[in-house]
Amino acid sequence: MRYCWLILVGLILAPTLGIGPEMAGDRPKTTLTALLQPAPPPSPEPETQPATQPAPPSSQPTTFPSTQPTSAPTSQPTTVPASQPTSQPSHHATSAPASAPSSVPASQPTSQPAKPKDSYFAVVGGTVHPVSGREQTGVTILCKNGRIQAIGRNLKLPEDTEKLDATGYHIYPGIVACNTRGLVGGEPPEDTTNVFATSLRLANAGGITTVIVGNTAAKVTYGSVDGIALRKDLFIGLRYRSASERRSLRESLEKVRAYLRDKEDFDRKTAEGDKDAKAPDEAPVTGGNVKFLQLIKKEKTAVFSADSRGELIALCELVEEFGIRVVVRGAMEGWTIPDRLGRAGIEAIVTPRRQSERDSDLNQLQGGNIENAAILYNHGVDVAVTPSALGISLDPFAGRDLQHIPMEAAYSVRGGLPEAAAISAITLSAAKIHGIDDRVGSIEIGKDADFIVCDGRLLEFFTMVHWTVVNGRIVYDKDKETFFSDIRPRTPTTQPAPYKFWPRPFKPRKAPEPGKGGRYGRTGDDGR
Amino acid sequence: MRVGSAHLDSMSLRCGPRAWFRAAAIALLFAAAPRAFAQVAEDAYIVVKVKKAITVSGEEIADAMIVITGGKIEAVGKKVDYPSDSRVIDATNLVAMPGLIDPRTTMGLPRINRSGNQSHKKLTGEFHPPEDHSYEKLLKSGYIILGLYPPGAGMPGQVLVQTTHQPKEHEGLKDAGLLRVVFNRPAMDKRLLRDTLKQAQAEIDKVKEASSKPAPQPGSAPAGGPQPASQPTSRPESKPAIQPVTSKPAASAPSPPPTPKIRPELEPWIALLKKDAGFVAQIEFARASDVLHFAEVVKGKEFAKSYVFAGFEIADVHNVIDHELLGGADAMVALPPNLLNMPMTVNPYNVAQRFIDAGCTLTLYPAAETVDEHEKMRERLALLVRNGLKRGDAIKAVTLNAAKYLQIDKEYGSIEKDKWADLIFLNGDPLDPTSSVRRVMIHGEMVLNLDKKKTSKVIR
Numbered sequence: 002m003r004y005c006w007l008i009l010v011g012l013i014l015a016p017t018l019g020i021g022p023e024m025a026g027d028r029p030k031t032t033l034t035a036l037l038q039p040a041p042p043p044s045p046e047p048e049t050q051p052a053t054q055p056a057p058p059s060s061q062p063t064t065f066p067s068t069q070p071t072s073a074p075t076s077q078p079t080t081v082p083a084s085q086p087t088s089q090p091s092h093h094a095t096s097a098p099a100s101a102p103s104s105v106p107a108s109q110p111t112s113q114p115a116k117p118k119d120s121y122f123a124v125v126g127g128t129v130h131p132v133s134g135r136e137q138t139g140v141t142i143l144c145k146n147g148r149i150q151a152i153g154r155n156l157k158l159p160e161d162t163e164k165l166d167a168t169g170y171h172i173y174p175g176i177v178a179c180n181t182r183g184l185v186g187g188e189p190p191e192d193t194t195n196v197f198a199t200s201l202r203l204a205n206a207g208g209i210t211t212v213i214v215g216n217t218a219a220k221v222t223y224g225s226v227d228g229i230a231l232r233k234d235l236f237i238g239l240r241y242r243s244a245s246e247r248r249s250l251r252e253s254l255e256k257v258r259a260y261l262r263d264k265e266d267f268d269r270k271t272a273e274g275d276k277d278a279k280a281p282d283e284a285p286v287t288g289g290n291v292k293f294l295q296l297i298k299k300e301k302t303a304v305f306s307a308d309s310r311g312e313l314i315a316l317c318e319l320v321e322e323f324g325i326r327v328v329v330r331g332a333m334e335g336w337t338i339p340d341r342l343g344r345a346g347i348e349a350i351v352t353p354r355r356q357s358e359r360d361s362d363l364n365q366l367q368g369g370n371i372e373n374a375a376i377l378y379n380h381g382v383d384v385a386v387t388p389s390a391l392g393i394s395l396d397p398f399a400g401r402d403l404q405h406i407p408m409e410a411a412y413s414v415r416g417g418l419p420e421a422a423a424i425s426a427i428t429l430s431a432a433k434i435h436g437i438d439d440r441v442g443s444i445e446i447g448k449d450a451d452f453i454v455c456d457g458r459l460l461e462f463f464t465m466v467h468w469t470v471v472n473g474r475i476v477y478d479k480d481k482e483t484f485f486s487d488i489r490p491r492t493p494t495t496q497p498a499p500y501k502f503w504p505r506p507f508k509p510r511k512a513p514e515p516g517k518g519g520r521y522g523r524t525g526d527d528g529r
Numbered sequence: 530m531r532v533g534s535a536h537l538d539s540m541s542l543r544c545g546p547r548a549w550f551r552a553a554a555i556a557l558l559f560a561a562a563p564r565a566f567a568q569v570a571e572d573a574y575i576v577v578k579v580k581k582a583i584t585v586s587g588e589e590i591a592d593a594m595i596v597i598t599g600g601k602i603e604a605v606g607k608k609v610d611y612p613s614d615s616r617v618i619d620a621t622n623l624v625a626m627p628g629l630i631d632p633r634t635t636m637g638l639p640r641i642n643r644s645g646n647q648s649h650k651k652l653t654g655e656f657h658p659p660e661d662h663s664y665e666k667l668l669k670s671g672y673i674i675l676g677l678y679p680p681g682a683g684m685p686g687q688v689l690v691q692t693t694h695q696p697k698e699h700e701g702l703k704d705a706g707l708l709r710v711v712f713n714r715p716a717m718d719k720r721l722l723r724d725t726l727k728q729a730q731a732e733i734d735k736v737k738e739a740s741s742k743p744a745p746q747p748g749s750a751p752a753g754g755p756q757p758a759s760q761p762t763s764r765p766e767s768k769p770a771i772q773p774v775t776s777k778p779a780a781s782a783p784s785p786p787p788t789p790k791i792r793p794e795l796e797p798w799i800a801l802l803k804k805d806a807g808f809v810a811q812i813e814f815a816r817a818s819d820v821l822h823f824a825e826v827v828k829g830k831e832f833a834k835s836y837v838f839a840g841f842e843i844a845d846v847h848n849v850i851d852h853e854l855l856g857g858a859d860a861m862v863a864l865p866p867n868l869l870n871m872p873m874t875v876n877p878y879n880v881a882q883r884f885i886d887a888g889c890t891l892t893l894y895p896a897a898e899t900v901d902e903h904e905k906m907r908e909r910l911a912l913l914v915r916n917g918l919k920r921g922d923a924i925k926a927v928t929l930n931a932a933k934y935l936q937i938d939k940e941y942g943s944i945e946k947d948k949w950a951d952l953i954f955l956n957g958d959p960l961d962p963t964s965s966v967r968r969v970m971i972h973g974e975m976v977l978n979l980d981k982k983k984t985s986k987v988i989r
Binding site: 186187192193194195196197198224225226227 | 715716719720816817818821822824825844845848
């Protein structure tokens with residue numbers, strides 16, 4: 002009877018939470034019972050429906066990244082284990098995975114001795130928040146060789162699967178840090194990273210699994226040099242502030258446009274058989290000018306830093322004229338012209354905590370605004386959120402560096418951004434903006450097995466990251482590290498303190514009996 | 530052969546070390562034979578009776594006798610036979626052990642900092658014995674052999690094995706075989722190593738193709754390809770080691786005549802990849818991360834390696850101690866003998882013992898390139914032993930394992946039959962800080978004798 006009130010609340014909230022007939026395929030029927038238990042490892046009745054696959058790429062066209070190559074889903078075997086045990090009397094992944102008589106999925110190669118052994122990793126029983134879809138409780142994520150192979154209940158896990166019991170925990174995709182410096186090394190990151198650096202460990206502790214450093218995307222793989230490199234040449238960094246910068250960029254783009262026009266003309270003439278047709282000069286599109294051609298053809302994205310309203314308007318005009326794809330870093334005053342940015346299709350990487358003093362001489366909307374991300378989002382601008390700091394720092398104020406990206410996203414929620422959009426702003430949207438959303442950014446089949454296991458909802462300020470998984474490998478375990486292991490440990494610690502002398506145990510001294518003890522009440526055997 | 534007495538060797542008793550040096554200088558003037566000093570001991574048997582012989586390779590023998598002939602150890606034991614005309618040296622108040630070997634120092638080398646792939650460069654011509662008597666002091670502190678590594682970055686050259694006793698005459702015991710590879714800046718060093726391995730492999734493949742393609746020419750000797758050709762010219766390890774290195778290293782041999790010329794800096798690497806005996810790459814790391822980067826580069830390529838961990842901290846040790854590169858007894862690891870403390874505590878952390886526990890063969894080099902640090906080496910060892918390192922491992926780390934590291938363990942590093950009689954005699958246990966080196970014997974010749982008048986006497 003203790004949870005009687007919870008049942009009532011649950012009944013009232015059920016329609017709003019979306020627990021209705023439309024969710025029947027996603028959840029077991031006895032959802033209310035599941036709600037009562039904080040952690041329902043086995044759902045109370047065996048399912049007969051196919052286990053849920055939250056994000057099959059074809060079924061969710063709205064959220065699935067448009068740039069995903071078709072190879073990613075098709076490279077995964079179509080025999081997703083989730084769909085296999087449908088006809089059998091199902092058993093649950095959490096209860097008896099190892100005792101299954103034939104628990105190896107059919108997709109596992111058995112007759113190829115030359116191939117290295119597949120490594121399996123599964124996170125069992127947690128609440129999964131795949132940013133691209135709805136959250137689900139009590140599902141298992143099965144990863145094979147660093148990629149997510151299956152998501153769902155009743156998965157048959159291979160025998161040698163490394164399991165992580167996340168019952169009661171929340172699983173989010175790994176955070177993408179949009180602009181970093183000094184975490185992974187320079188160029189190329191896979192050759193220059195100090196993989197045992199403390200900042201890497203702290204980044205993992207903060208939930209970061211992917212960083213954009215310069216023009217390159219890299220993984221934060223503490224303790225391993227495998228799989229650091231993610232993608233190179235993500236975008237073209239350009240400047241559009243001063244008059245000369247604006248003029249030169251516009252001229253370059255105009256030359257490319259003129260070249261393309263002449264080229265088309267030339268091609269048409271040669272096709273018609275005109276021998277006298279003169280080929281256009283290749284100078285505007287060769288050498289260092291290739292990038293402008295890539296911009297015009299929309300093969301690459303241009304990244305600008307712009308904060309003021311004037312700069313943003315100038316960028317909007319540039320986009321309207323040349324039709325290039327533009328990402329703006331900063332966009333502090335973007336909230337003053339959100340409709341224009343939205344129409345131009347500009348994407349923004351914002352820092353919600355940015356502030357600035359207002360210029361009282363200017364009679365216009367100006368300055369930083371905590372609602373910036375929300376206003377931009379409501380006007381159709383893709384928003385990613387990043388802190389103002391570029392690295393992990395031990396500056397006097399905690400919460401401003403890269404280690405606290407969820408805090409930054411939470412500020413945008415305070416400014417009105419929906420929570421789902423705020424989480425997306427540090428995961429999937431950030432990945433989309435940089436064109437790496439086919440690998441990272443959400444928990445979907447075929448993507449990299451990068452996720453974080455938290456003890457609460459990500460944007461709550463007391464939530465800690467307990468495990469960080471990168472490429473299907475646990476790179477951070479909160480209770481095994483020294484940084485935060487003393488903060489709300491998972492289990493009551495039975496181990497002695499690691500060091501004898503630190504931290505010193507507090508021993509209250511007993512008061513001396515009246516009439517005994519020295520001048521200061523010291524008796525000589527008071528434990529000193 | 531009967532057990533009996535020997536006659537008095539008056540000359541060695543009368544002369545002090547300074548007089549001996551003077552005599553040696555005169556001898557040099559008249560007969561500039563580099564091996565002249567060994568002539569004295571060649572024709573006779575010498576028997577040294579000691580309080581204890583620390584053989585390093587075997588157990589410690591109390592009241593032992595060491596029989597020496599031709600500068601080499603003939604026998605060691607509690608009771609061994611020797612000819613009646615042997616010269617008997619009474620050192621029954623002293624403890625004998627093989628001379629100490631420093632596997633890694635630059636003392637006496639000019640600071641020529643090279644970079645890039647300079648693997649073919651040798652130090653023979655660059656070495657000049659220092660004028661400041663530092664080598665004499667090293668000899669006095671028990672160090673008989675130094676492994677001089679070329680300073681610089683990348684692949685700065687090959688290690689020169691040098692004696693502290695009369696370094697001018699010996700011109701280096703051995704100059705080829707140990708390539709220094711500095712791997713502490715992954716960005717550059719990874720590229721360099723990757724390129725070098727690729728080029729060397731390409732050369733090997735080219736030679737293989739050239740030897741397999743054309744029909745075997747009549748009368749041409751190396752018809753079997755480059756592999757057999759490389760065998761006979763293996764490193765001169767079996768020869769007496771005291772020889773100025775003049776012959777070309779083994780690496781240049783394997784290419785048969787018709788093949789195009791191979792760049793000299795690639796030759797050692799070709800020999801390494803072909804696993805020619807004797808060539809070892811000595812990889813120097815600064816951080817734990819470097820080990821992983823190195824492992825990534827050499828994945829699937831097997832060649833002989835040994836490791837130097839310079840400037841490692843506890844976290845680094847903790848991070849790489851379980852790495853597959855270090856597992857197994859094959860991994861040869863050189864460390865400074867530093868005793869670190871656990872973070873925020875005074876609890877000592879014995880890095881050396883951790884590497885031994887991981888299965889590595891450990892050798893220790895003085896933490897600084899000063900005479901002072903060499904003199905303190907036995908104290909540092911004692912400190913490590915007090916904190917958990919086994920005594921035998923500690924002594925081995927500065928004698929036999931150091932010889933193994935420099936690939937001279939067939940002739941140096943322990944008191945064994947057929948090894949050079951390069952011994953030091955201490956008036957106490959080597960790990961006792963109050964003990965000191967009283968005598969030093971090089972190739973059966975007592976080159977240093979600090980207390981000859983007090984303790985040396987002849988027994989009939």
